[in-house]
Amino acid sequence: MIHLSNVSKTFQLKGQSLDAVKDVDLHIEKGEIFGVVGYSGAGKSTLVRLLNLLEKPTNGTVKIADYEMLKLSNRELKRARQEISMIFQHFNLLWSRTVRENIAFPLEIAGVSKAERYEKVAELAKLVGLEGREDSYPSQLSGGQKQRVGIARALANEPKVLLCDEATSALDPKTTNAILDLLHDINQRLGLTIVLITHEMNVIQKICSRVAVMEDGSVVEQGNVLEVFRHPQEEITKSFVKQLTDPEDSNQAIEEQLEQEKGTVVRLTFFGDDAEKPVVSELIRACNVTVNILQGNIANTQDGSYGSLFVSIEGDAAQLNEAIEFLQDHQVEAEVISRA
Numbered sequence: 090m091i092h093l094s095n096v097s098k099t100f101q102l103k104g105q106s107l108d109a110v111k112d113v114d115l116h117i118e119k120g121e122i123f124g125v126v127g128y129s130g131a132g133k134s135t136l137v138r139l140l141n142l143l144e145k146p147t148n149g150t151v152k153i154a155d156y157e158m159l160k161l162s163n164r165e166l167k168r169a170r171q172e173i174s175m176i177f178q179h180f181n182l183l184w185s186r187t188v189r190e191n192i193a194f195p196l197e198i199a200g201v202s203k204a205e206r207y208e209k210v211a212e213l214a215k216l217v218g219l220e221g222r223e224d225s226y227p228s229q230l231s232g233g234q235k236q237r238v239g240i241a242r243a244l245a246n247e248p249k250v251l252l253c254d255e256a257t258s259a260l261d262p263k264t265t266n267a268i269l270d271l272l273h274d275i276n277q278r279l280g281l282t283i284v285l286i287t288h289e290m291n292v293i294q295k296i297c298s299r300v301a302v303m304e305d306g307s308v309v310e311q312g313n314v315l316e317v318f319r320h321p322q323e324e325i326t327k328s329f330v331k332q333l334t335d336p337e338d339s340n341q342a343i344e345e346q347l348e349q350e351k352g353t354v355v356r357l358t359f360f361g362d363d364a365e366k367p368v369v370s371e372l373i374r375a376c377n378v379t380v381n382i383l384q385g386n387i388a389n390t391q392d393g394s395y396g397s398l399f400v401s402i403e404g405d406a407a408q409l410n411e412a413i414e415f416l417q418d419h420q421v422e423a424e425v426i427s428r429a
Protein backbone atom coordinates (compact mmCIF):
# COMPACT_ATOMS: atom_id res chain seq x y z
CA MET A 90 0.00 0.00 0.00
CA ILE A 91 2.86 2.39 0.86
CA HIS A 92 6.32 2.21 -0.71
CA LEU A 93 9.06 4.65 0.13
CA SER A 94 12.36 4.25 -1.69
CA ASN A 95 15.49 6.17 -0.76
CA VAL A 96 13.44 9.02 0.63
CA SER A 97 15.36 11.97 2.08
CA LYS A 98 14.40 15.43 3.23
CA THR A 99 16.91 18.19 3.77
CA PHE A 100 15.80 21.52 5.20
CA GLN A 101 17.74 24.69 4.47
CA LEU A 102 17.79 26.90 7.50
CA LYS A 103 19.74 30.16 7.64
CA GLY A 104 22.26 28.89 5.11
CA GLN A 105 22.68 25.55 6.88
CA SER A 106 21.33 22.20 5.72
CA LEU A 107 19.60 19.83 8.08
CA ASP A 108 19.01 16.22 7.04
CA ALA A 109 15.70 15.53 8.80
CA VAL A 110 15.03 12.24 6.94
CA LYS A 111 17.86 10.21 5.43
CA ASP A 112 17.52 7.58 2.77
CA VAL A 113 14.45 5.81 4.13
CA ASP A 114 13.04 2.64 2.54
CA LEU A 115 9.68 1.46 3.89
CA HIS A 116 7.09 -0.96 2.61
CA ILE A 117 3.78 -0.98 4.42
CA GLU A 118 1.19 -3.59 3.55
CA LYS A 119 -2.49 -2.93 2.93
CA GLY A 120 -4.52 -3.23 6.14
CA GLU A 121 -1.60 -3.24 8.56
CA ILE A 122 -0.99 -0.96 11.52
CA PHE A 123 2.59 0.18 11.11
CA GLY A 124 4.35 2.11 13.88
CA VAL A 125 7.28 4.50 13.64
CA VAL A 126 8.96 5.14 16.98
CA GLY A 127 11.74 7.57 17.80
CA TYR A 128 12.75 10.24 20.27
CA SER A 129 12.04 13.92 19.72
CA GLY A 130 13.85 15.26 16.65
CA ALA A 131 14.36 11.81 15.09
CA GLY A 132 12.44 12.89 11.97
CA LYS A 133 9.13 11.07 12.54
CA SER A 134 6.81 14.01 11.83
CA THR A 135 8.79 14.93 8.74
CA LEU A 136 8.59 11.33 7.53
CA VAL A 137 4.84 11.15 8.00
CA ARG A 138 4.38 14.50 6.24
CA LEU A 139 6.41 13.17 3.31
CA LEU A 140 3.73 10.51 2.83
CA ASN A 141 0.98 12.97 1.93
CA LEU A 142 3.45 15.45 0.45
CA LEU A 143 2.83 18.09 3.10
CA GLU A 144 6.64 18.05 2.78
CA LYS A 145 8.23 17.37 -0.59
CA PRO A 146 11.12 14.89 -0.49
CA THR A 147 14.54 16.15 -1.53
CA ASN A 148 15.20 12.68 -2.97
CA GLY A 149 13.46 9.37 -3.47
CA THR A 150 10.02 8.12 -4.47
CA VAL A 151 6.74 7.87 -2.56
CA LYS A 152 4.08 5.48 -3.79
CA ILE A 153 0.76 5.19 -1.96
CA ALA A 154 -2.08 2.98 -3.19
CA ASP A 155 -1.51 3.36 -6.92
CA TYR A 156 -0.36 6.93 -6.77
CA GLU A 157 3.19 7.91 -7.66
CA MET A 158 2.86 10.89 -5.37
CA LEU A 159 5.65 12.99 -6.88
CA LYS A 160 4.27 12.68 -10.38
CA LEU A 161 0.76 13.95 -9.60
CA SER A 162 -0.65 17.24 -10.85
CA ASN A 163 -2.10 19.56 -8.19
CA ARG A 164 -5.61 18.35 -8.97
CA GLU A 165 -4.57 14.67 -8.77
CA LEU A 166 -2.71 15.32 -5.53
CA LYS A 167 -5.87 16.82 -4.04
CA ARG A 168 -7.76 13.66 -4.95
CA ALA A 169 -5.00 11.39 -3.62
CA ARG A 170 -4.99 13.29 -0.32
CA GLN A 171 -8.66 12.43 0.17
CA GLU A 172 -7.49 8.84 0.39
CA ILE A 173 -4.68 9.65 2.82
CA SER A 174 -6.15 11.14 5.98
CA MET A 175 -4.36 12.38 9.03
CA ILE A 176 -4.98 12.91 12.74
CA PHE A 177 -2.86 15.09 15.00
CA GLN A 178 -1.59 15.35 18.56
CA HIS A 179 -3.57 18.55 19.22
CA PHE A 180 -6.59 17.42 17.17
CA ASN A 181 -6.65 20.51 14.85
CA LEU A 182 -10.42 20.94 15.17
CA LEU A 183 -12.36 24.01 14.10
CA TRP A 184 -13.33 25.53 17.43
CA SER A 185 -16.23 27.62 16.19
CA ARG A 186 -17.89 24.59 14.60
CA THR A 187 -19.89 21.84 16.26
CA VAL A 188 -18.84 18.20 16.27
CA ARG A 189 -21.22 17.57 13.36
CA GLU A 190 -19.77 20.47 11.35
CA ASN A 191 -16.21 19.39 12.09
CA ILE A 192 -16.83 15.84 10.94
CA ALA A 193 -18.70 17.09 7.88
CA PHE A 194 -15.99 19.58 6.90
CA PRO A 195 -14.05 17.37 4.44
CA LEU A 196 -17.35 16.33 2.84
CA GLU A 197 -18.33 19.97 2.44
CA ILE A 198 -15.03 20.64 0.67
CA ALA A 199 -15.64 17.61 -1.54
CA GLY A 200 -19.02 19.08 -2.55
CA VAL A 201 -21.20 16.41 -0.92
CA SER A 202 -24.86 17.46 -0.42
CA LYS A 203 -26.08 18.48 3.05
CA ALA A 204 -28.42 15.50 3.39
CA GLU A 205 -25.66 13.05 2.51
CA ARG A 206 -23.21 14.83 4.83
CA TYR A 207 -25.58 14.54 7.75
CA GLU A 208 -26.22 10.90 7.06
CA LYS A 209 -22.47 10.19 6.91
CA VAL A 210 -21.84 12.20 10.11
CA ALA A 211 -24.45 10.16 11.98
CA GLU A 212 -22.74 6.95 10.85
CA LEU A 213 -19.26 8.20 11.79
CA ALA A 214 -20.33 9.62 15.15
CA LYS A 215 -21.69 6.19 15.99
CA LEU A 216 -18.52 4.46 14.80
CA VAL A 217 -16.26 6.58 17.02
CA GLY A 218 -18.59 6.57 20.05
CA LEU A 219 -19.81 10.18 19.87
CA GLU A 220 -23.48 9.55 19.27
CA GLY A 221 -25.55 12.26 20.97
CA ARG A 222 -22.63 14.74 21.05
CA GLU A 223 -23.04 16.02 17.49
CA ASP A 224 -24.24 19.47 18.59
CA SER A 225 -21.44 20.04 21.12
CA TYR A 226 -18.52 22.35 20.44
CA PRO A 227 -14.92 21.08 20.79
CA SER A 228 -14.44 23.20 23.93
CA GLN A 229 -17.19 21.15 25.61
CA LEU A 230 -15.39 17.85 24.97
CA SER A 231 -12.64 15.95 26.80
CA GLY A 232 -9.29 15.29 25.07
CA GLY A 233 -10.32 11.75 24.17
CA GLN A 234 -13.62 12.94 22.70
CA LYS A 235 -11.81 15.63 20.69
CA GLN A 236 -9.57 12.97 19.20
CA ARG A 237 -12.66 10.90 18.38
CA VAL A 238 -13.94 13.90 16.38
CA GLY A 239 -10.52 14.07 14.67
CA ILE A 240 -10.77 10.39 13.78
CA ALA A 241 -14.36 10.67 12.51
CA ARG A 242 -13.40 13.69 10.38
CA ALA A 243 -10.40 11.78 9.02
CA LEU A 244 -12.66 8.90 8.02
CA ALA A 245 -15.29 11.07 6.30
CA ASN A 246 -13.85 10.68 2.81
CA GLU A 247 -13.39 6.92 3.25
CA PRO A 248 -9.61 7.03 3.03
CA LYS A 249 -7.35 4.05 2.33
CA VAL A 250 -4.62 5.26 4.67
CA LEU A 251 -4.78 6.99 8.05
CA LEU A 252 -1.66 8.79 9.26
CA CYS A 253 -1.52 9.37 13.02
CA ASP A 254 0.99 11.98 14.15
CA GLU A 255 1.47 11.44 17.92
CA ALA A 256 -2.32 11.04 18.11
CA THR A 257 -2.35 9.95 21.75
CA SER A 258 0.55 11.99 23.12
CA ALA A 259 -1.70 14.65 24.65
CA LEU A 260 -3.93 12.07 26.36
CA ASP A 261 -3.75 10.32 29.73
CA PRO A 262 -2.94 6.56 29.77
CA LYS A 263 -6.56 5.41 30.10
CA THR A 264 -7.78 7.65 27.28
CA THR A 265 -4.75 6.63 25.20
CA ASN A 266 -5.81 3.00 25.53
CA ALA A 267 -9.40 3.81 24.55
CA ILE A 268 -8.23 5.70 21.42
CA LEU A 269 -5.81 2.90 20.50
CA ASP A 270 -8.66 0.39 20.87
CA LEU A 271 -10.77 2.57 18.57
CA LEU A 272 -7.99 2.75 15.94
CA HIS A 273 -7.56 -1.02 16.11
CA ASP A 274 -11.30 -1.52 15.79
CA ILE A 275 -11.46 0.78 12.75
CA ASN A 276 -8.50 -1.02 11.19
CA GLN A 277 -10.28 -4.35 11.61
CA ARG A 278 -13.69 -3.19 10.49
CA LEU A 279 -12.69 -1.03 7.54
CA GLY A 280 -9.43 -2.70 6.53
CA LEU A 281 -7.79 0.72 6.76
CA THR A 282 -3.98 0.93 6.60
CA ILE A 283 -2.71 2.91 9.59
CA VAL A 284 0.69 4.55 10.01
CA LEU A 285 1.25 5.73 13.51
CA ILE A 286 4.18 7.73 14.80
CA THR A 287 4.98 7.95 18.48
CA HIS A 288 7.75 8.27 21.05
CA GLU A 289 6.03 5.72 23.32
CA MET A 290 6.76 2.03 22.93
CA ASN A 291 3.53 1.04 24.70
CA VAL A 292 1.57 2.52 21.77
CA ILE A 293 3.56 0.33 19.36
CA GLN A 294 3.16 -2.69 21.60
CA LYS A 295 -0.57 -2.32 21.90
CA ILE A 296 -1.74 -2.09 18.29
CA CYS A 297 1.06 -2.26 15.74
CA SER A 298 2.01 -5.39 13.84
CA ARG A 299 5.29 -3.95 12.52
CA VAL A 300 7.54 -1.15 13.65
CA ALA A 301 10.35 1.03 12.31
CA VAL A 302 12.74 2.69 14.75
CA MET A 303 14.04 6.12 13.75
CA GLU A 304 17.17 7.83 15.00
CA ASP A 305 18.74 10.98 13.66
CA GLY A 306 16.68 10.92 10.44
CA SER A 307 17.36 7.25 9.57
CA VAL A 308 15.31 4.10 10.04
CA VAL A 309 17.85 2.08 12.04
CA GLU A 310 15.75 -1.05 12.57
CA GLN A 311 12.40 -2.41 11.44
CA GLY A 312 10.41 -5.61 11.68
CA ASN A 313 7.60 -7.52 13.31
CA VAL A 314 6.87 -5.98 16.75
CA LEU A 315 7.33 -9.15 18.79
CA GLU A 316 10.54 -9.99 16.90
CA VAL A 317 11.96 -6.50 17.49
CA PHE A 318 11.06 -6.82 21.20
CA ARG A 319 12.71 -10.20 21.27
CA HIS A 320 15.98 -9.32 19.55
CA PRO A 321 16.47 -5.56 19.49
CA GLN A 322 19.65 -4.93 17.53
CA GLU A 323 20.39 -1.26 18.09
CA GLU A 324 21.03 0.47 21.42
CA ILE A 325 18.15 2.87 20.80
CA THR A 326 15.74 -0.02 20.16
CA LYS A 327 16.92 -1.69 23.36
CA SER A 328 16.18 1.51 25.26
CA PHE A 329 12.65 1.66 23.78
CA VAL A 330 11.98 -1.98 24.65
CA LYS A 331 13.19 -1.27 28.19
CA GLN A 332 10.51 1.43 28.51
CA LEU A 333 8.09 -1.46 28.68
CA THR A 334 9.97 -4.23 30.39
CA ASP A 335 11.97 -2.28 32.98
CA PRO A 336 9.99 0.77 34.05
CA GLU A 337 12.13 3.17 36.10
CA ASP A 338 10.35 2.62 39.42
CA SER A 339 10.70 -1.12 38.98
CA ASN A 340 14.48 -0.74 38.38
CA GLN A 341 14.78 1.23 41.57
CA ALA A 342 12.82 -1.40 43.49
CA ILE A 343 15.07 -4.12 42.05
CA GLU A 344 18.21 -2.24 43.05
CA GLU A 345 16.93 -1.86 46.61
CA GLN A 346 16.10 -5.55 46.75
CA LEU A 347 19.44 -6.56 45.26
CA GLU A 348 21.20 -5.15 48.30
CA GLN A 349 19.29 -7.49 50.58
CA GLU A 350 19.06 -10.58 48.38
CA LYS A 351 20.71 -13.82 49.43
CA GLY A 352 20.09 -15.52 46.10
CA THR A 353 21.28 -14.99 42.54
CA VAL A 354 19.09 -12.47 40.76
CA VAL A 355 18.08 -13.50 37.26
CA ARG A 356 16.02 -11.63 34.69
CA LEU A 357 13.77 -14.00 32.75
CA THR A 358 12.25 -13.02 29.43
CA PHE A 359 9.29 -14.88 27.96
CA PHE A 360 7.76 -14.64 24.51
CA GLY A 361 4.58 -15.74 22.83
CA ASP A 362 2.91 -18.80 24.28
CA ASP A 363 5.90 -19.41 26.58
CA ALA A 364 4.76 -16.42 28.64
CA GLU A 365 1.71 -18.41 29.66
CA LYS A 366 3.49 -21.60 30.82
CA PRO A 367 4.09 -22.36 34.53
CA VAL A 368 7.89 -22.38 34.05
CA VAL A 369 8.76 -21.06 37.52
CA SER A 370 6.87 -23.73 39.43
CA GLU A 371 8.38 -26.39 37.15
CA LEU A 372 11.85 -24.92 37.78
CA ILE A 373 11.39 -25.17 41.57
CA ARG A 374 10.32 -28.78 41.26
CA ALA A 375 12.93 -29.89 38.71
CA CYS A 376 16.00 -28.19 40.20
CA ASN A 377 15.06 -28.17 43.88
CA VAL A 378 15.85 -24.46 44.26
CA THR A 379 14.05 -21.69 46.12
CA VAL A 380 12.73 -18.96 43.86
CA ASN A 381 11.58 -15.53 45.06
CA ILE A 382 9.76 -13.38 42.57
CA LEU A 383 11.01 -9.78 42.81
CA GLN A 384 9.29 -7.96 39.96
CA GLY A 385 7.45 -8.86 36.81
CA ASN A 386 5.33 -7.54 34.03
CA ILE A 387 3.77 -8.75 30.85
CA ALA A 388 2.93 -6.87 27.67
CA ASN A 389 0.54 -8.13 25.02
CA THR A 390 1.44 -7.41 21.40
CA GLN A 391 -0.66 -8.22 18.34
CA ASP A 392 1.46 -11.36 17.85
CA GLY A 393 1.56 -12.68 21.38
CA SER A 394 2.80 -11.87 24.86
CA TYR A 395 6.15 -10.55 25.95
CA GLY A 396 7.01 -10.74 29.62
CA SER A 397 9.91 -10.14 31.95
CA LEU A 398 10.35 -11.44 35.46
CA PHE A 399 13.09 -10.72 37.98
CA VAL A 400 13.61 -13.64 40.33
CA SER A 401 16.09 -14.50 43.04
CA ILE A 402 17.20 -18.15 42.95
CA GLU A 403 18.70 -19.76 46.04
CA GLY A 404 20.77 -22.94 45.72
CA ASP A 405 24.38 -24.10 45.41
CA ALA A 406 26.47 -23.43 42.27
CA ALA A 407 25.51 -26.75 40.63
CA GLN A 408 21.81 -26.20 41.27
CA LEU A 409 22.06 -22.71 39.89
CA ASN A 410 23.73 -23.86 36.65
CA GLU A 411 21.10 -26.56 36.35
CA ALA A 412 18.38 -23.94 36.86
CA ILE A 413 19.75 -21.69 34.10
CA GLU A 414 20.01 -24.68 31.74
CA PHE A 415 16.45 -25.70 32.61
CA LEU A 416 15.18 -22.22 31.76
CA GLN A 417 17.05 -22.13 28.46
CA ASP A 418 15.69 -25.57 27.55
CA HIS A 419 12.21 -24.13 28.14
CA GLN A 420 12.78 -21.23 25.69
CA VAL A 421 13.08 -18.69 28.48
CA GLU A 422 15.92 -16.20 28.14
CA ALA A 423 17.75 -15.96 31.47
CA GLU A 424 20.23 -13.21 32.26
CA VAL A 425 22.11 -13.27 35.57
CA ILE A 426 21.90 -9.78 37.07
CA SER A 427 23.84 -10.43 40.28
CA ARG A 428 25.33 -13.54 41.83
CA ALA A 429 24.84 -14.45 45.47
Ligand SMILES: Nc1ncnc2c1ncn2[C@@H]1O[C@H](COP(=O)(O)OP(=O)(O)OP(=O)(O)O)[C@@H](O)[C@H]1O
Nearest residue numbers: 100102107109127128129130131132133134135136
Ligand atom coordinates in the same frame (compact mmCIF):
# COMPACT_ATOMS: atom_id res chain seq x y z
N1 LIG B 1 10.14 23.02 8.39
C1 LIG B 1 11.33 22.76 8.94
N2 LIG B 1 12.40 23.57 8.70
C2 LIG B 1 13.60 23.31 9.24
N3 LIG B 1 13.87 22.25 10.04
C3 LIG B 1 12.86 21.43 10.32
C4 LIG B 1 11.53 21.61 9.80
N4 LIG B 1 10.74 20.62 10.25
C5 LIG B 1 11.50 19.83 11.02
N5 LIG B 1 12.78 20.31 11.07
C6 LIG B 1 13.92 19.69 11.78
O1 LIG B 1 14.00 18.34 11.37
C7 LIG B 1 14.37 17.51 12.46
C8 LIG B 1 13.32 16.41 12.63
O2 LIG B 1 12.12 16.99 13.11
P1 LIG B 1 10.75 16.18 13.27
O3 LIG B 1 9.73 17.15 13.78
O4 LIG B 1 10.48 15.46 12.02
O5 LIG B 1 11.15 15.14 14.40
P2 LIG B 1 10.22 14.27 15.33
O6 LIG B 1 10.87 12.96 15.47
O7 LIG B 1 8.84 14.29 14.79
O8 LIG B 1 10.28 15.03 16.69
P3 LIG B 1 9.08 15.65 17.56
O9 LIG B 1 8.32 14.49 18.07
O10 LIG B 1 9.78 16.45 18.62
O11 LIG B 1 8.31 16.52 16.58
C9 LIG B 1 14.49 18.41 13.67
O12 LIG B 1 15.85 18.74 13.84
C10 LIG B 1 13.68 19.64 13.28
O13 LIG B 1 14.18 20.80 13.92
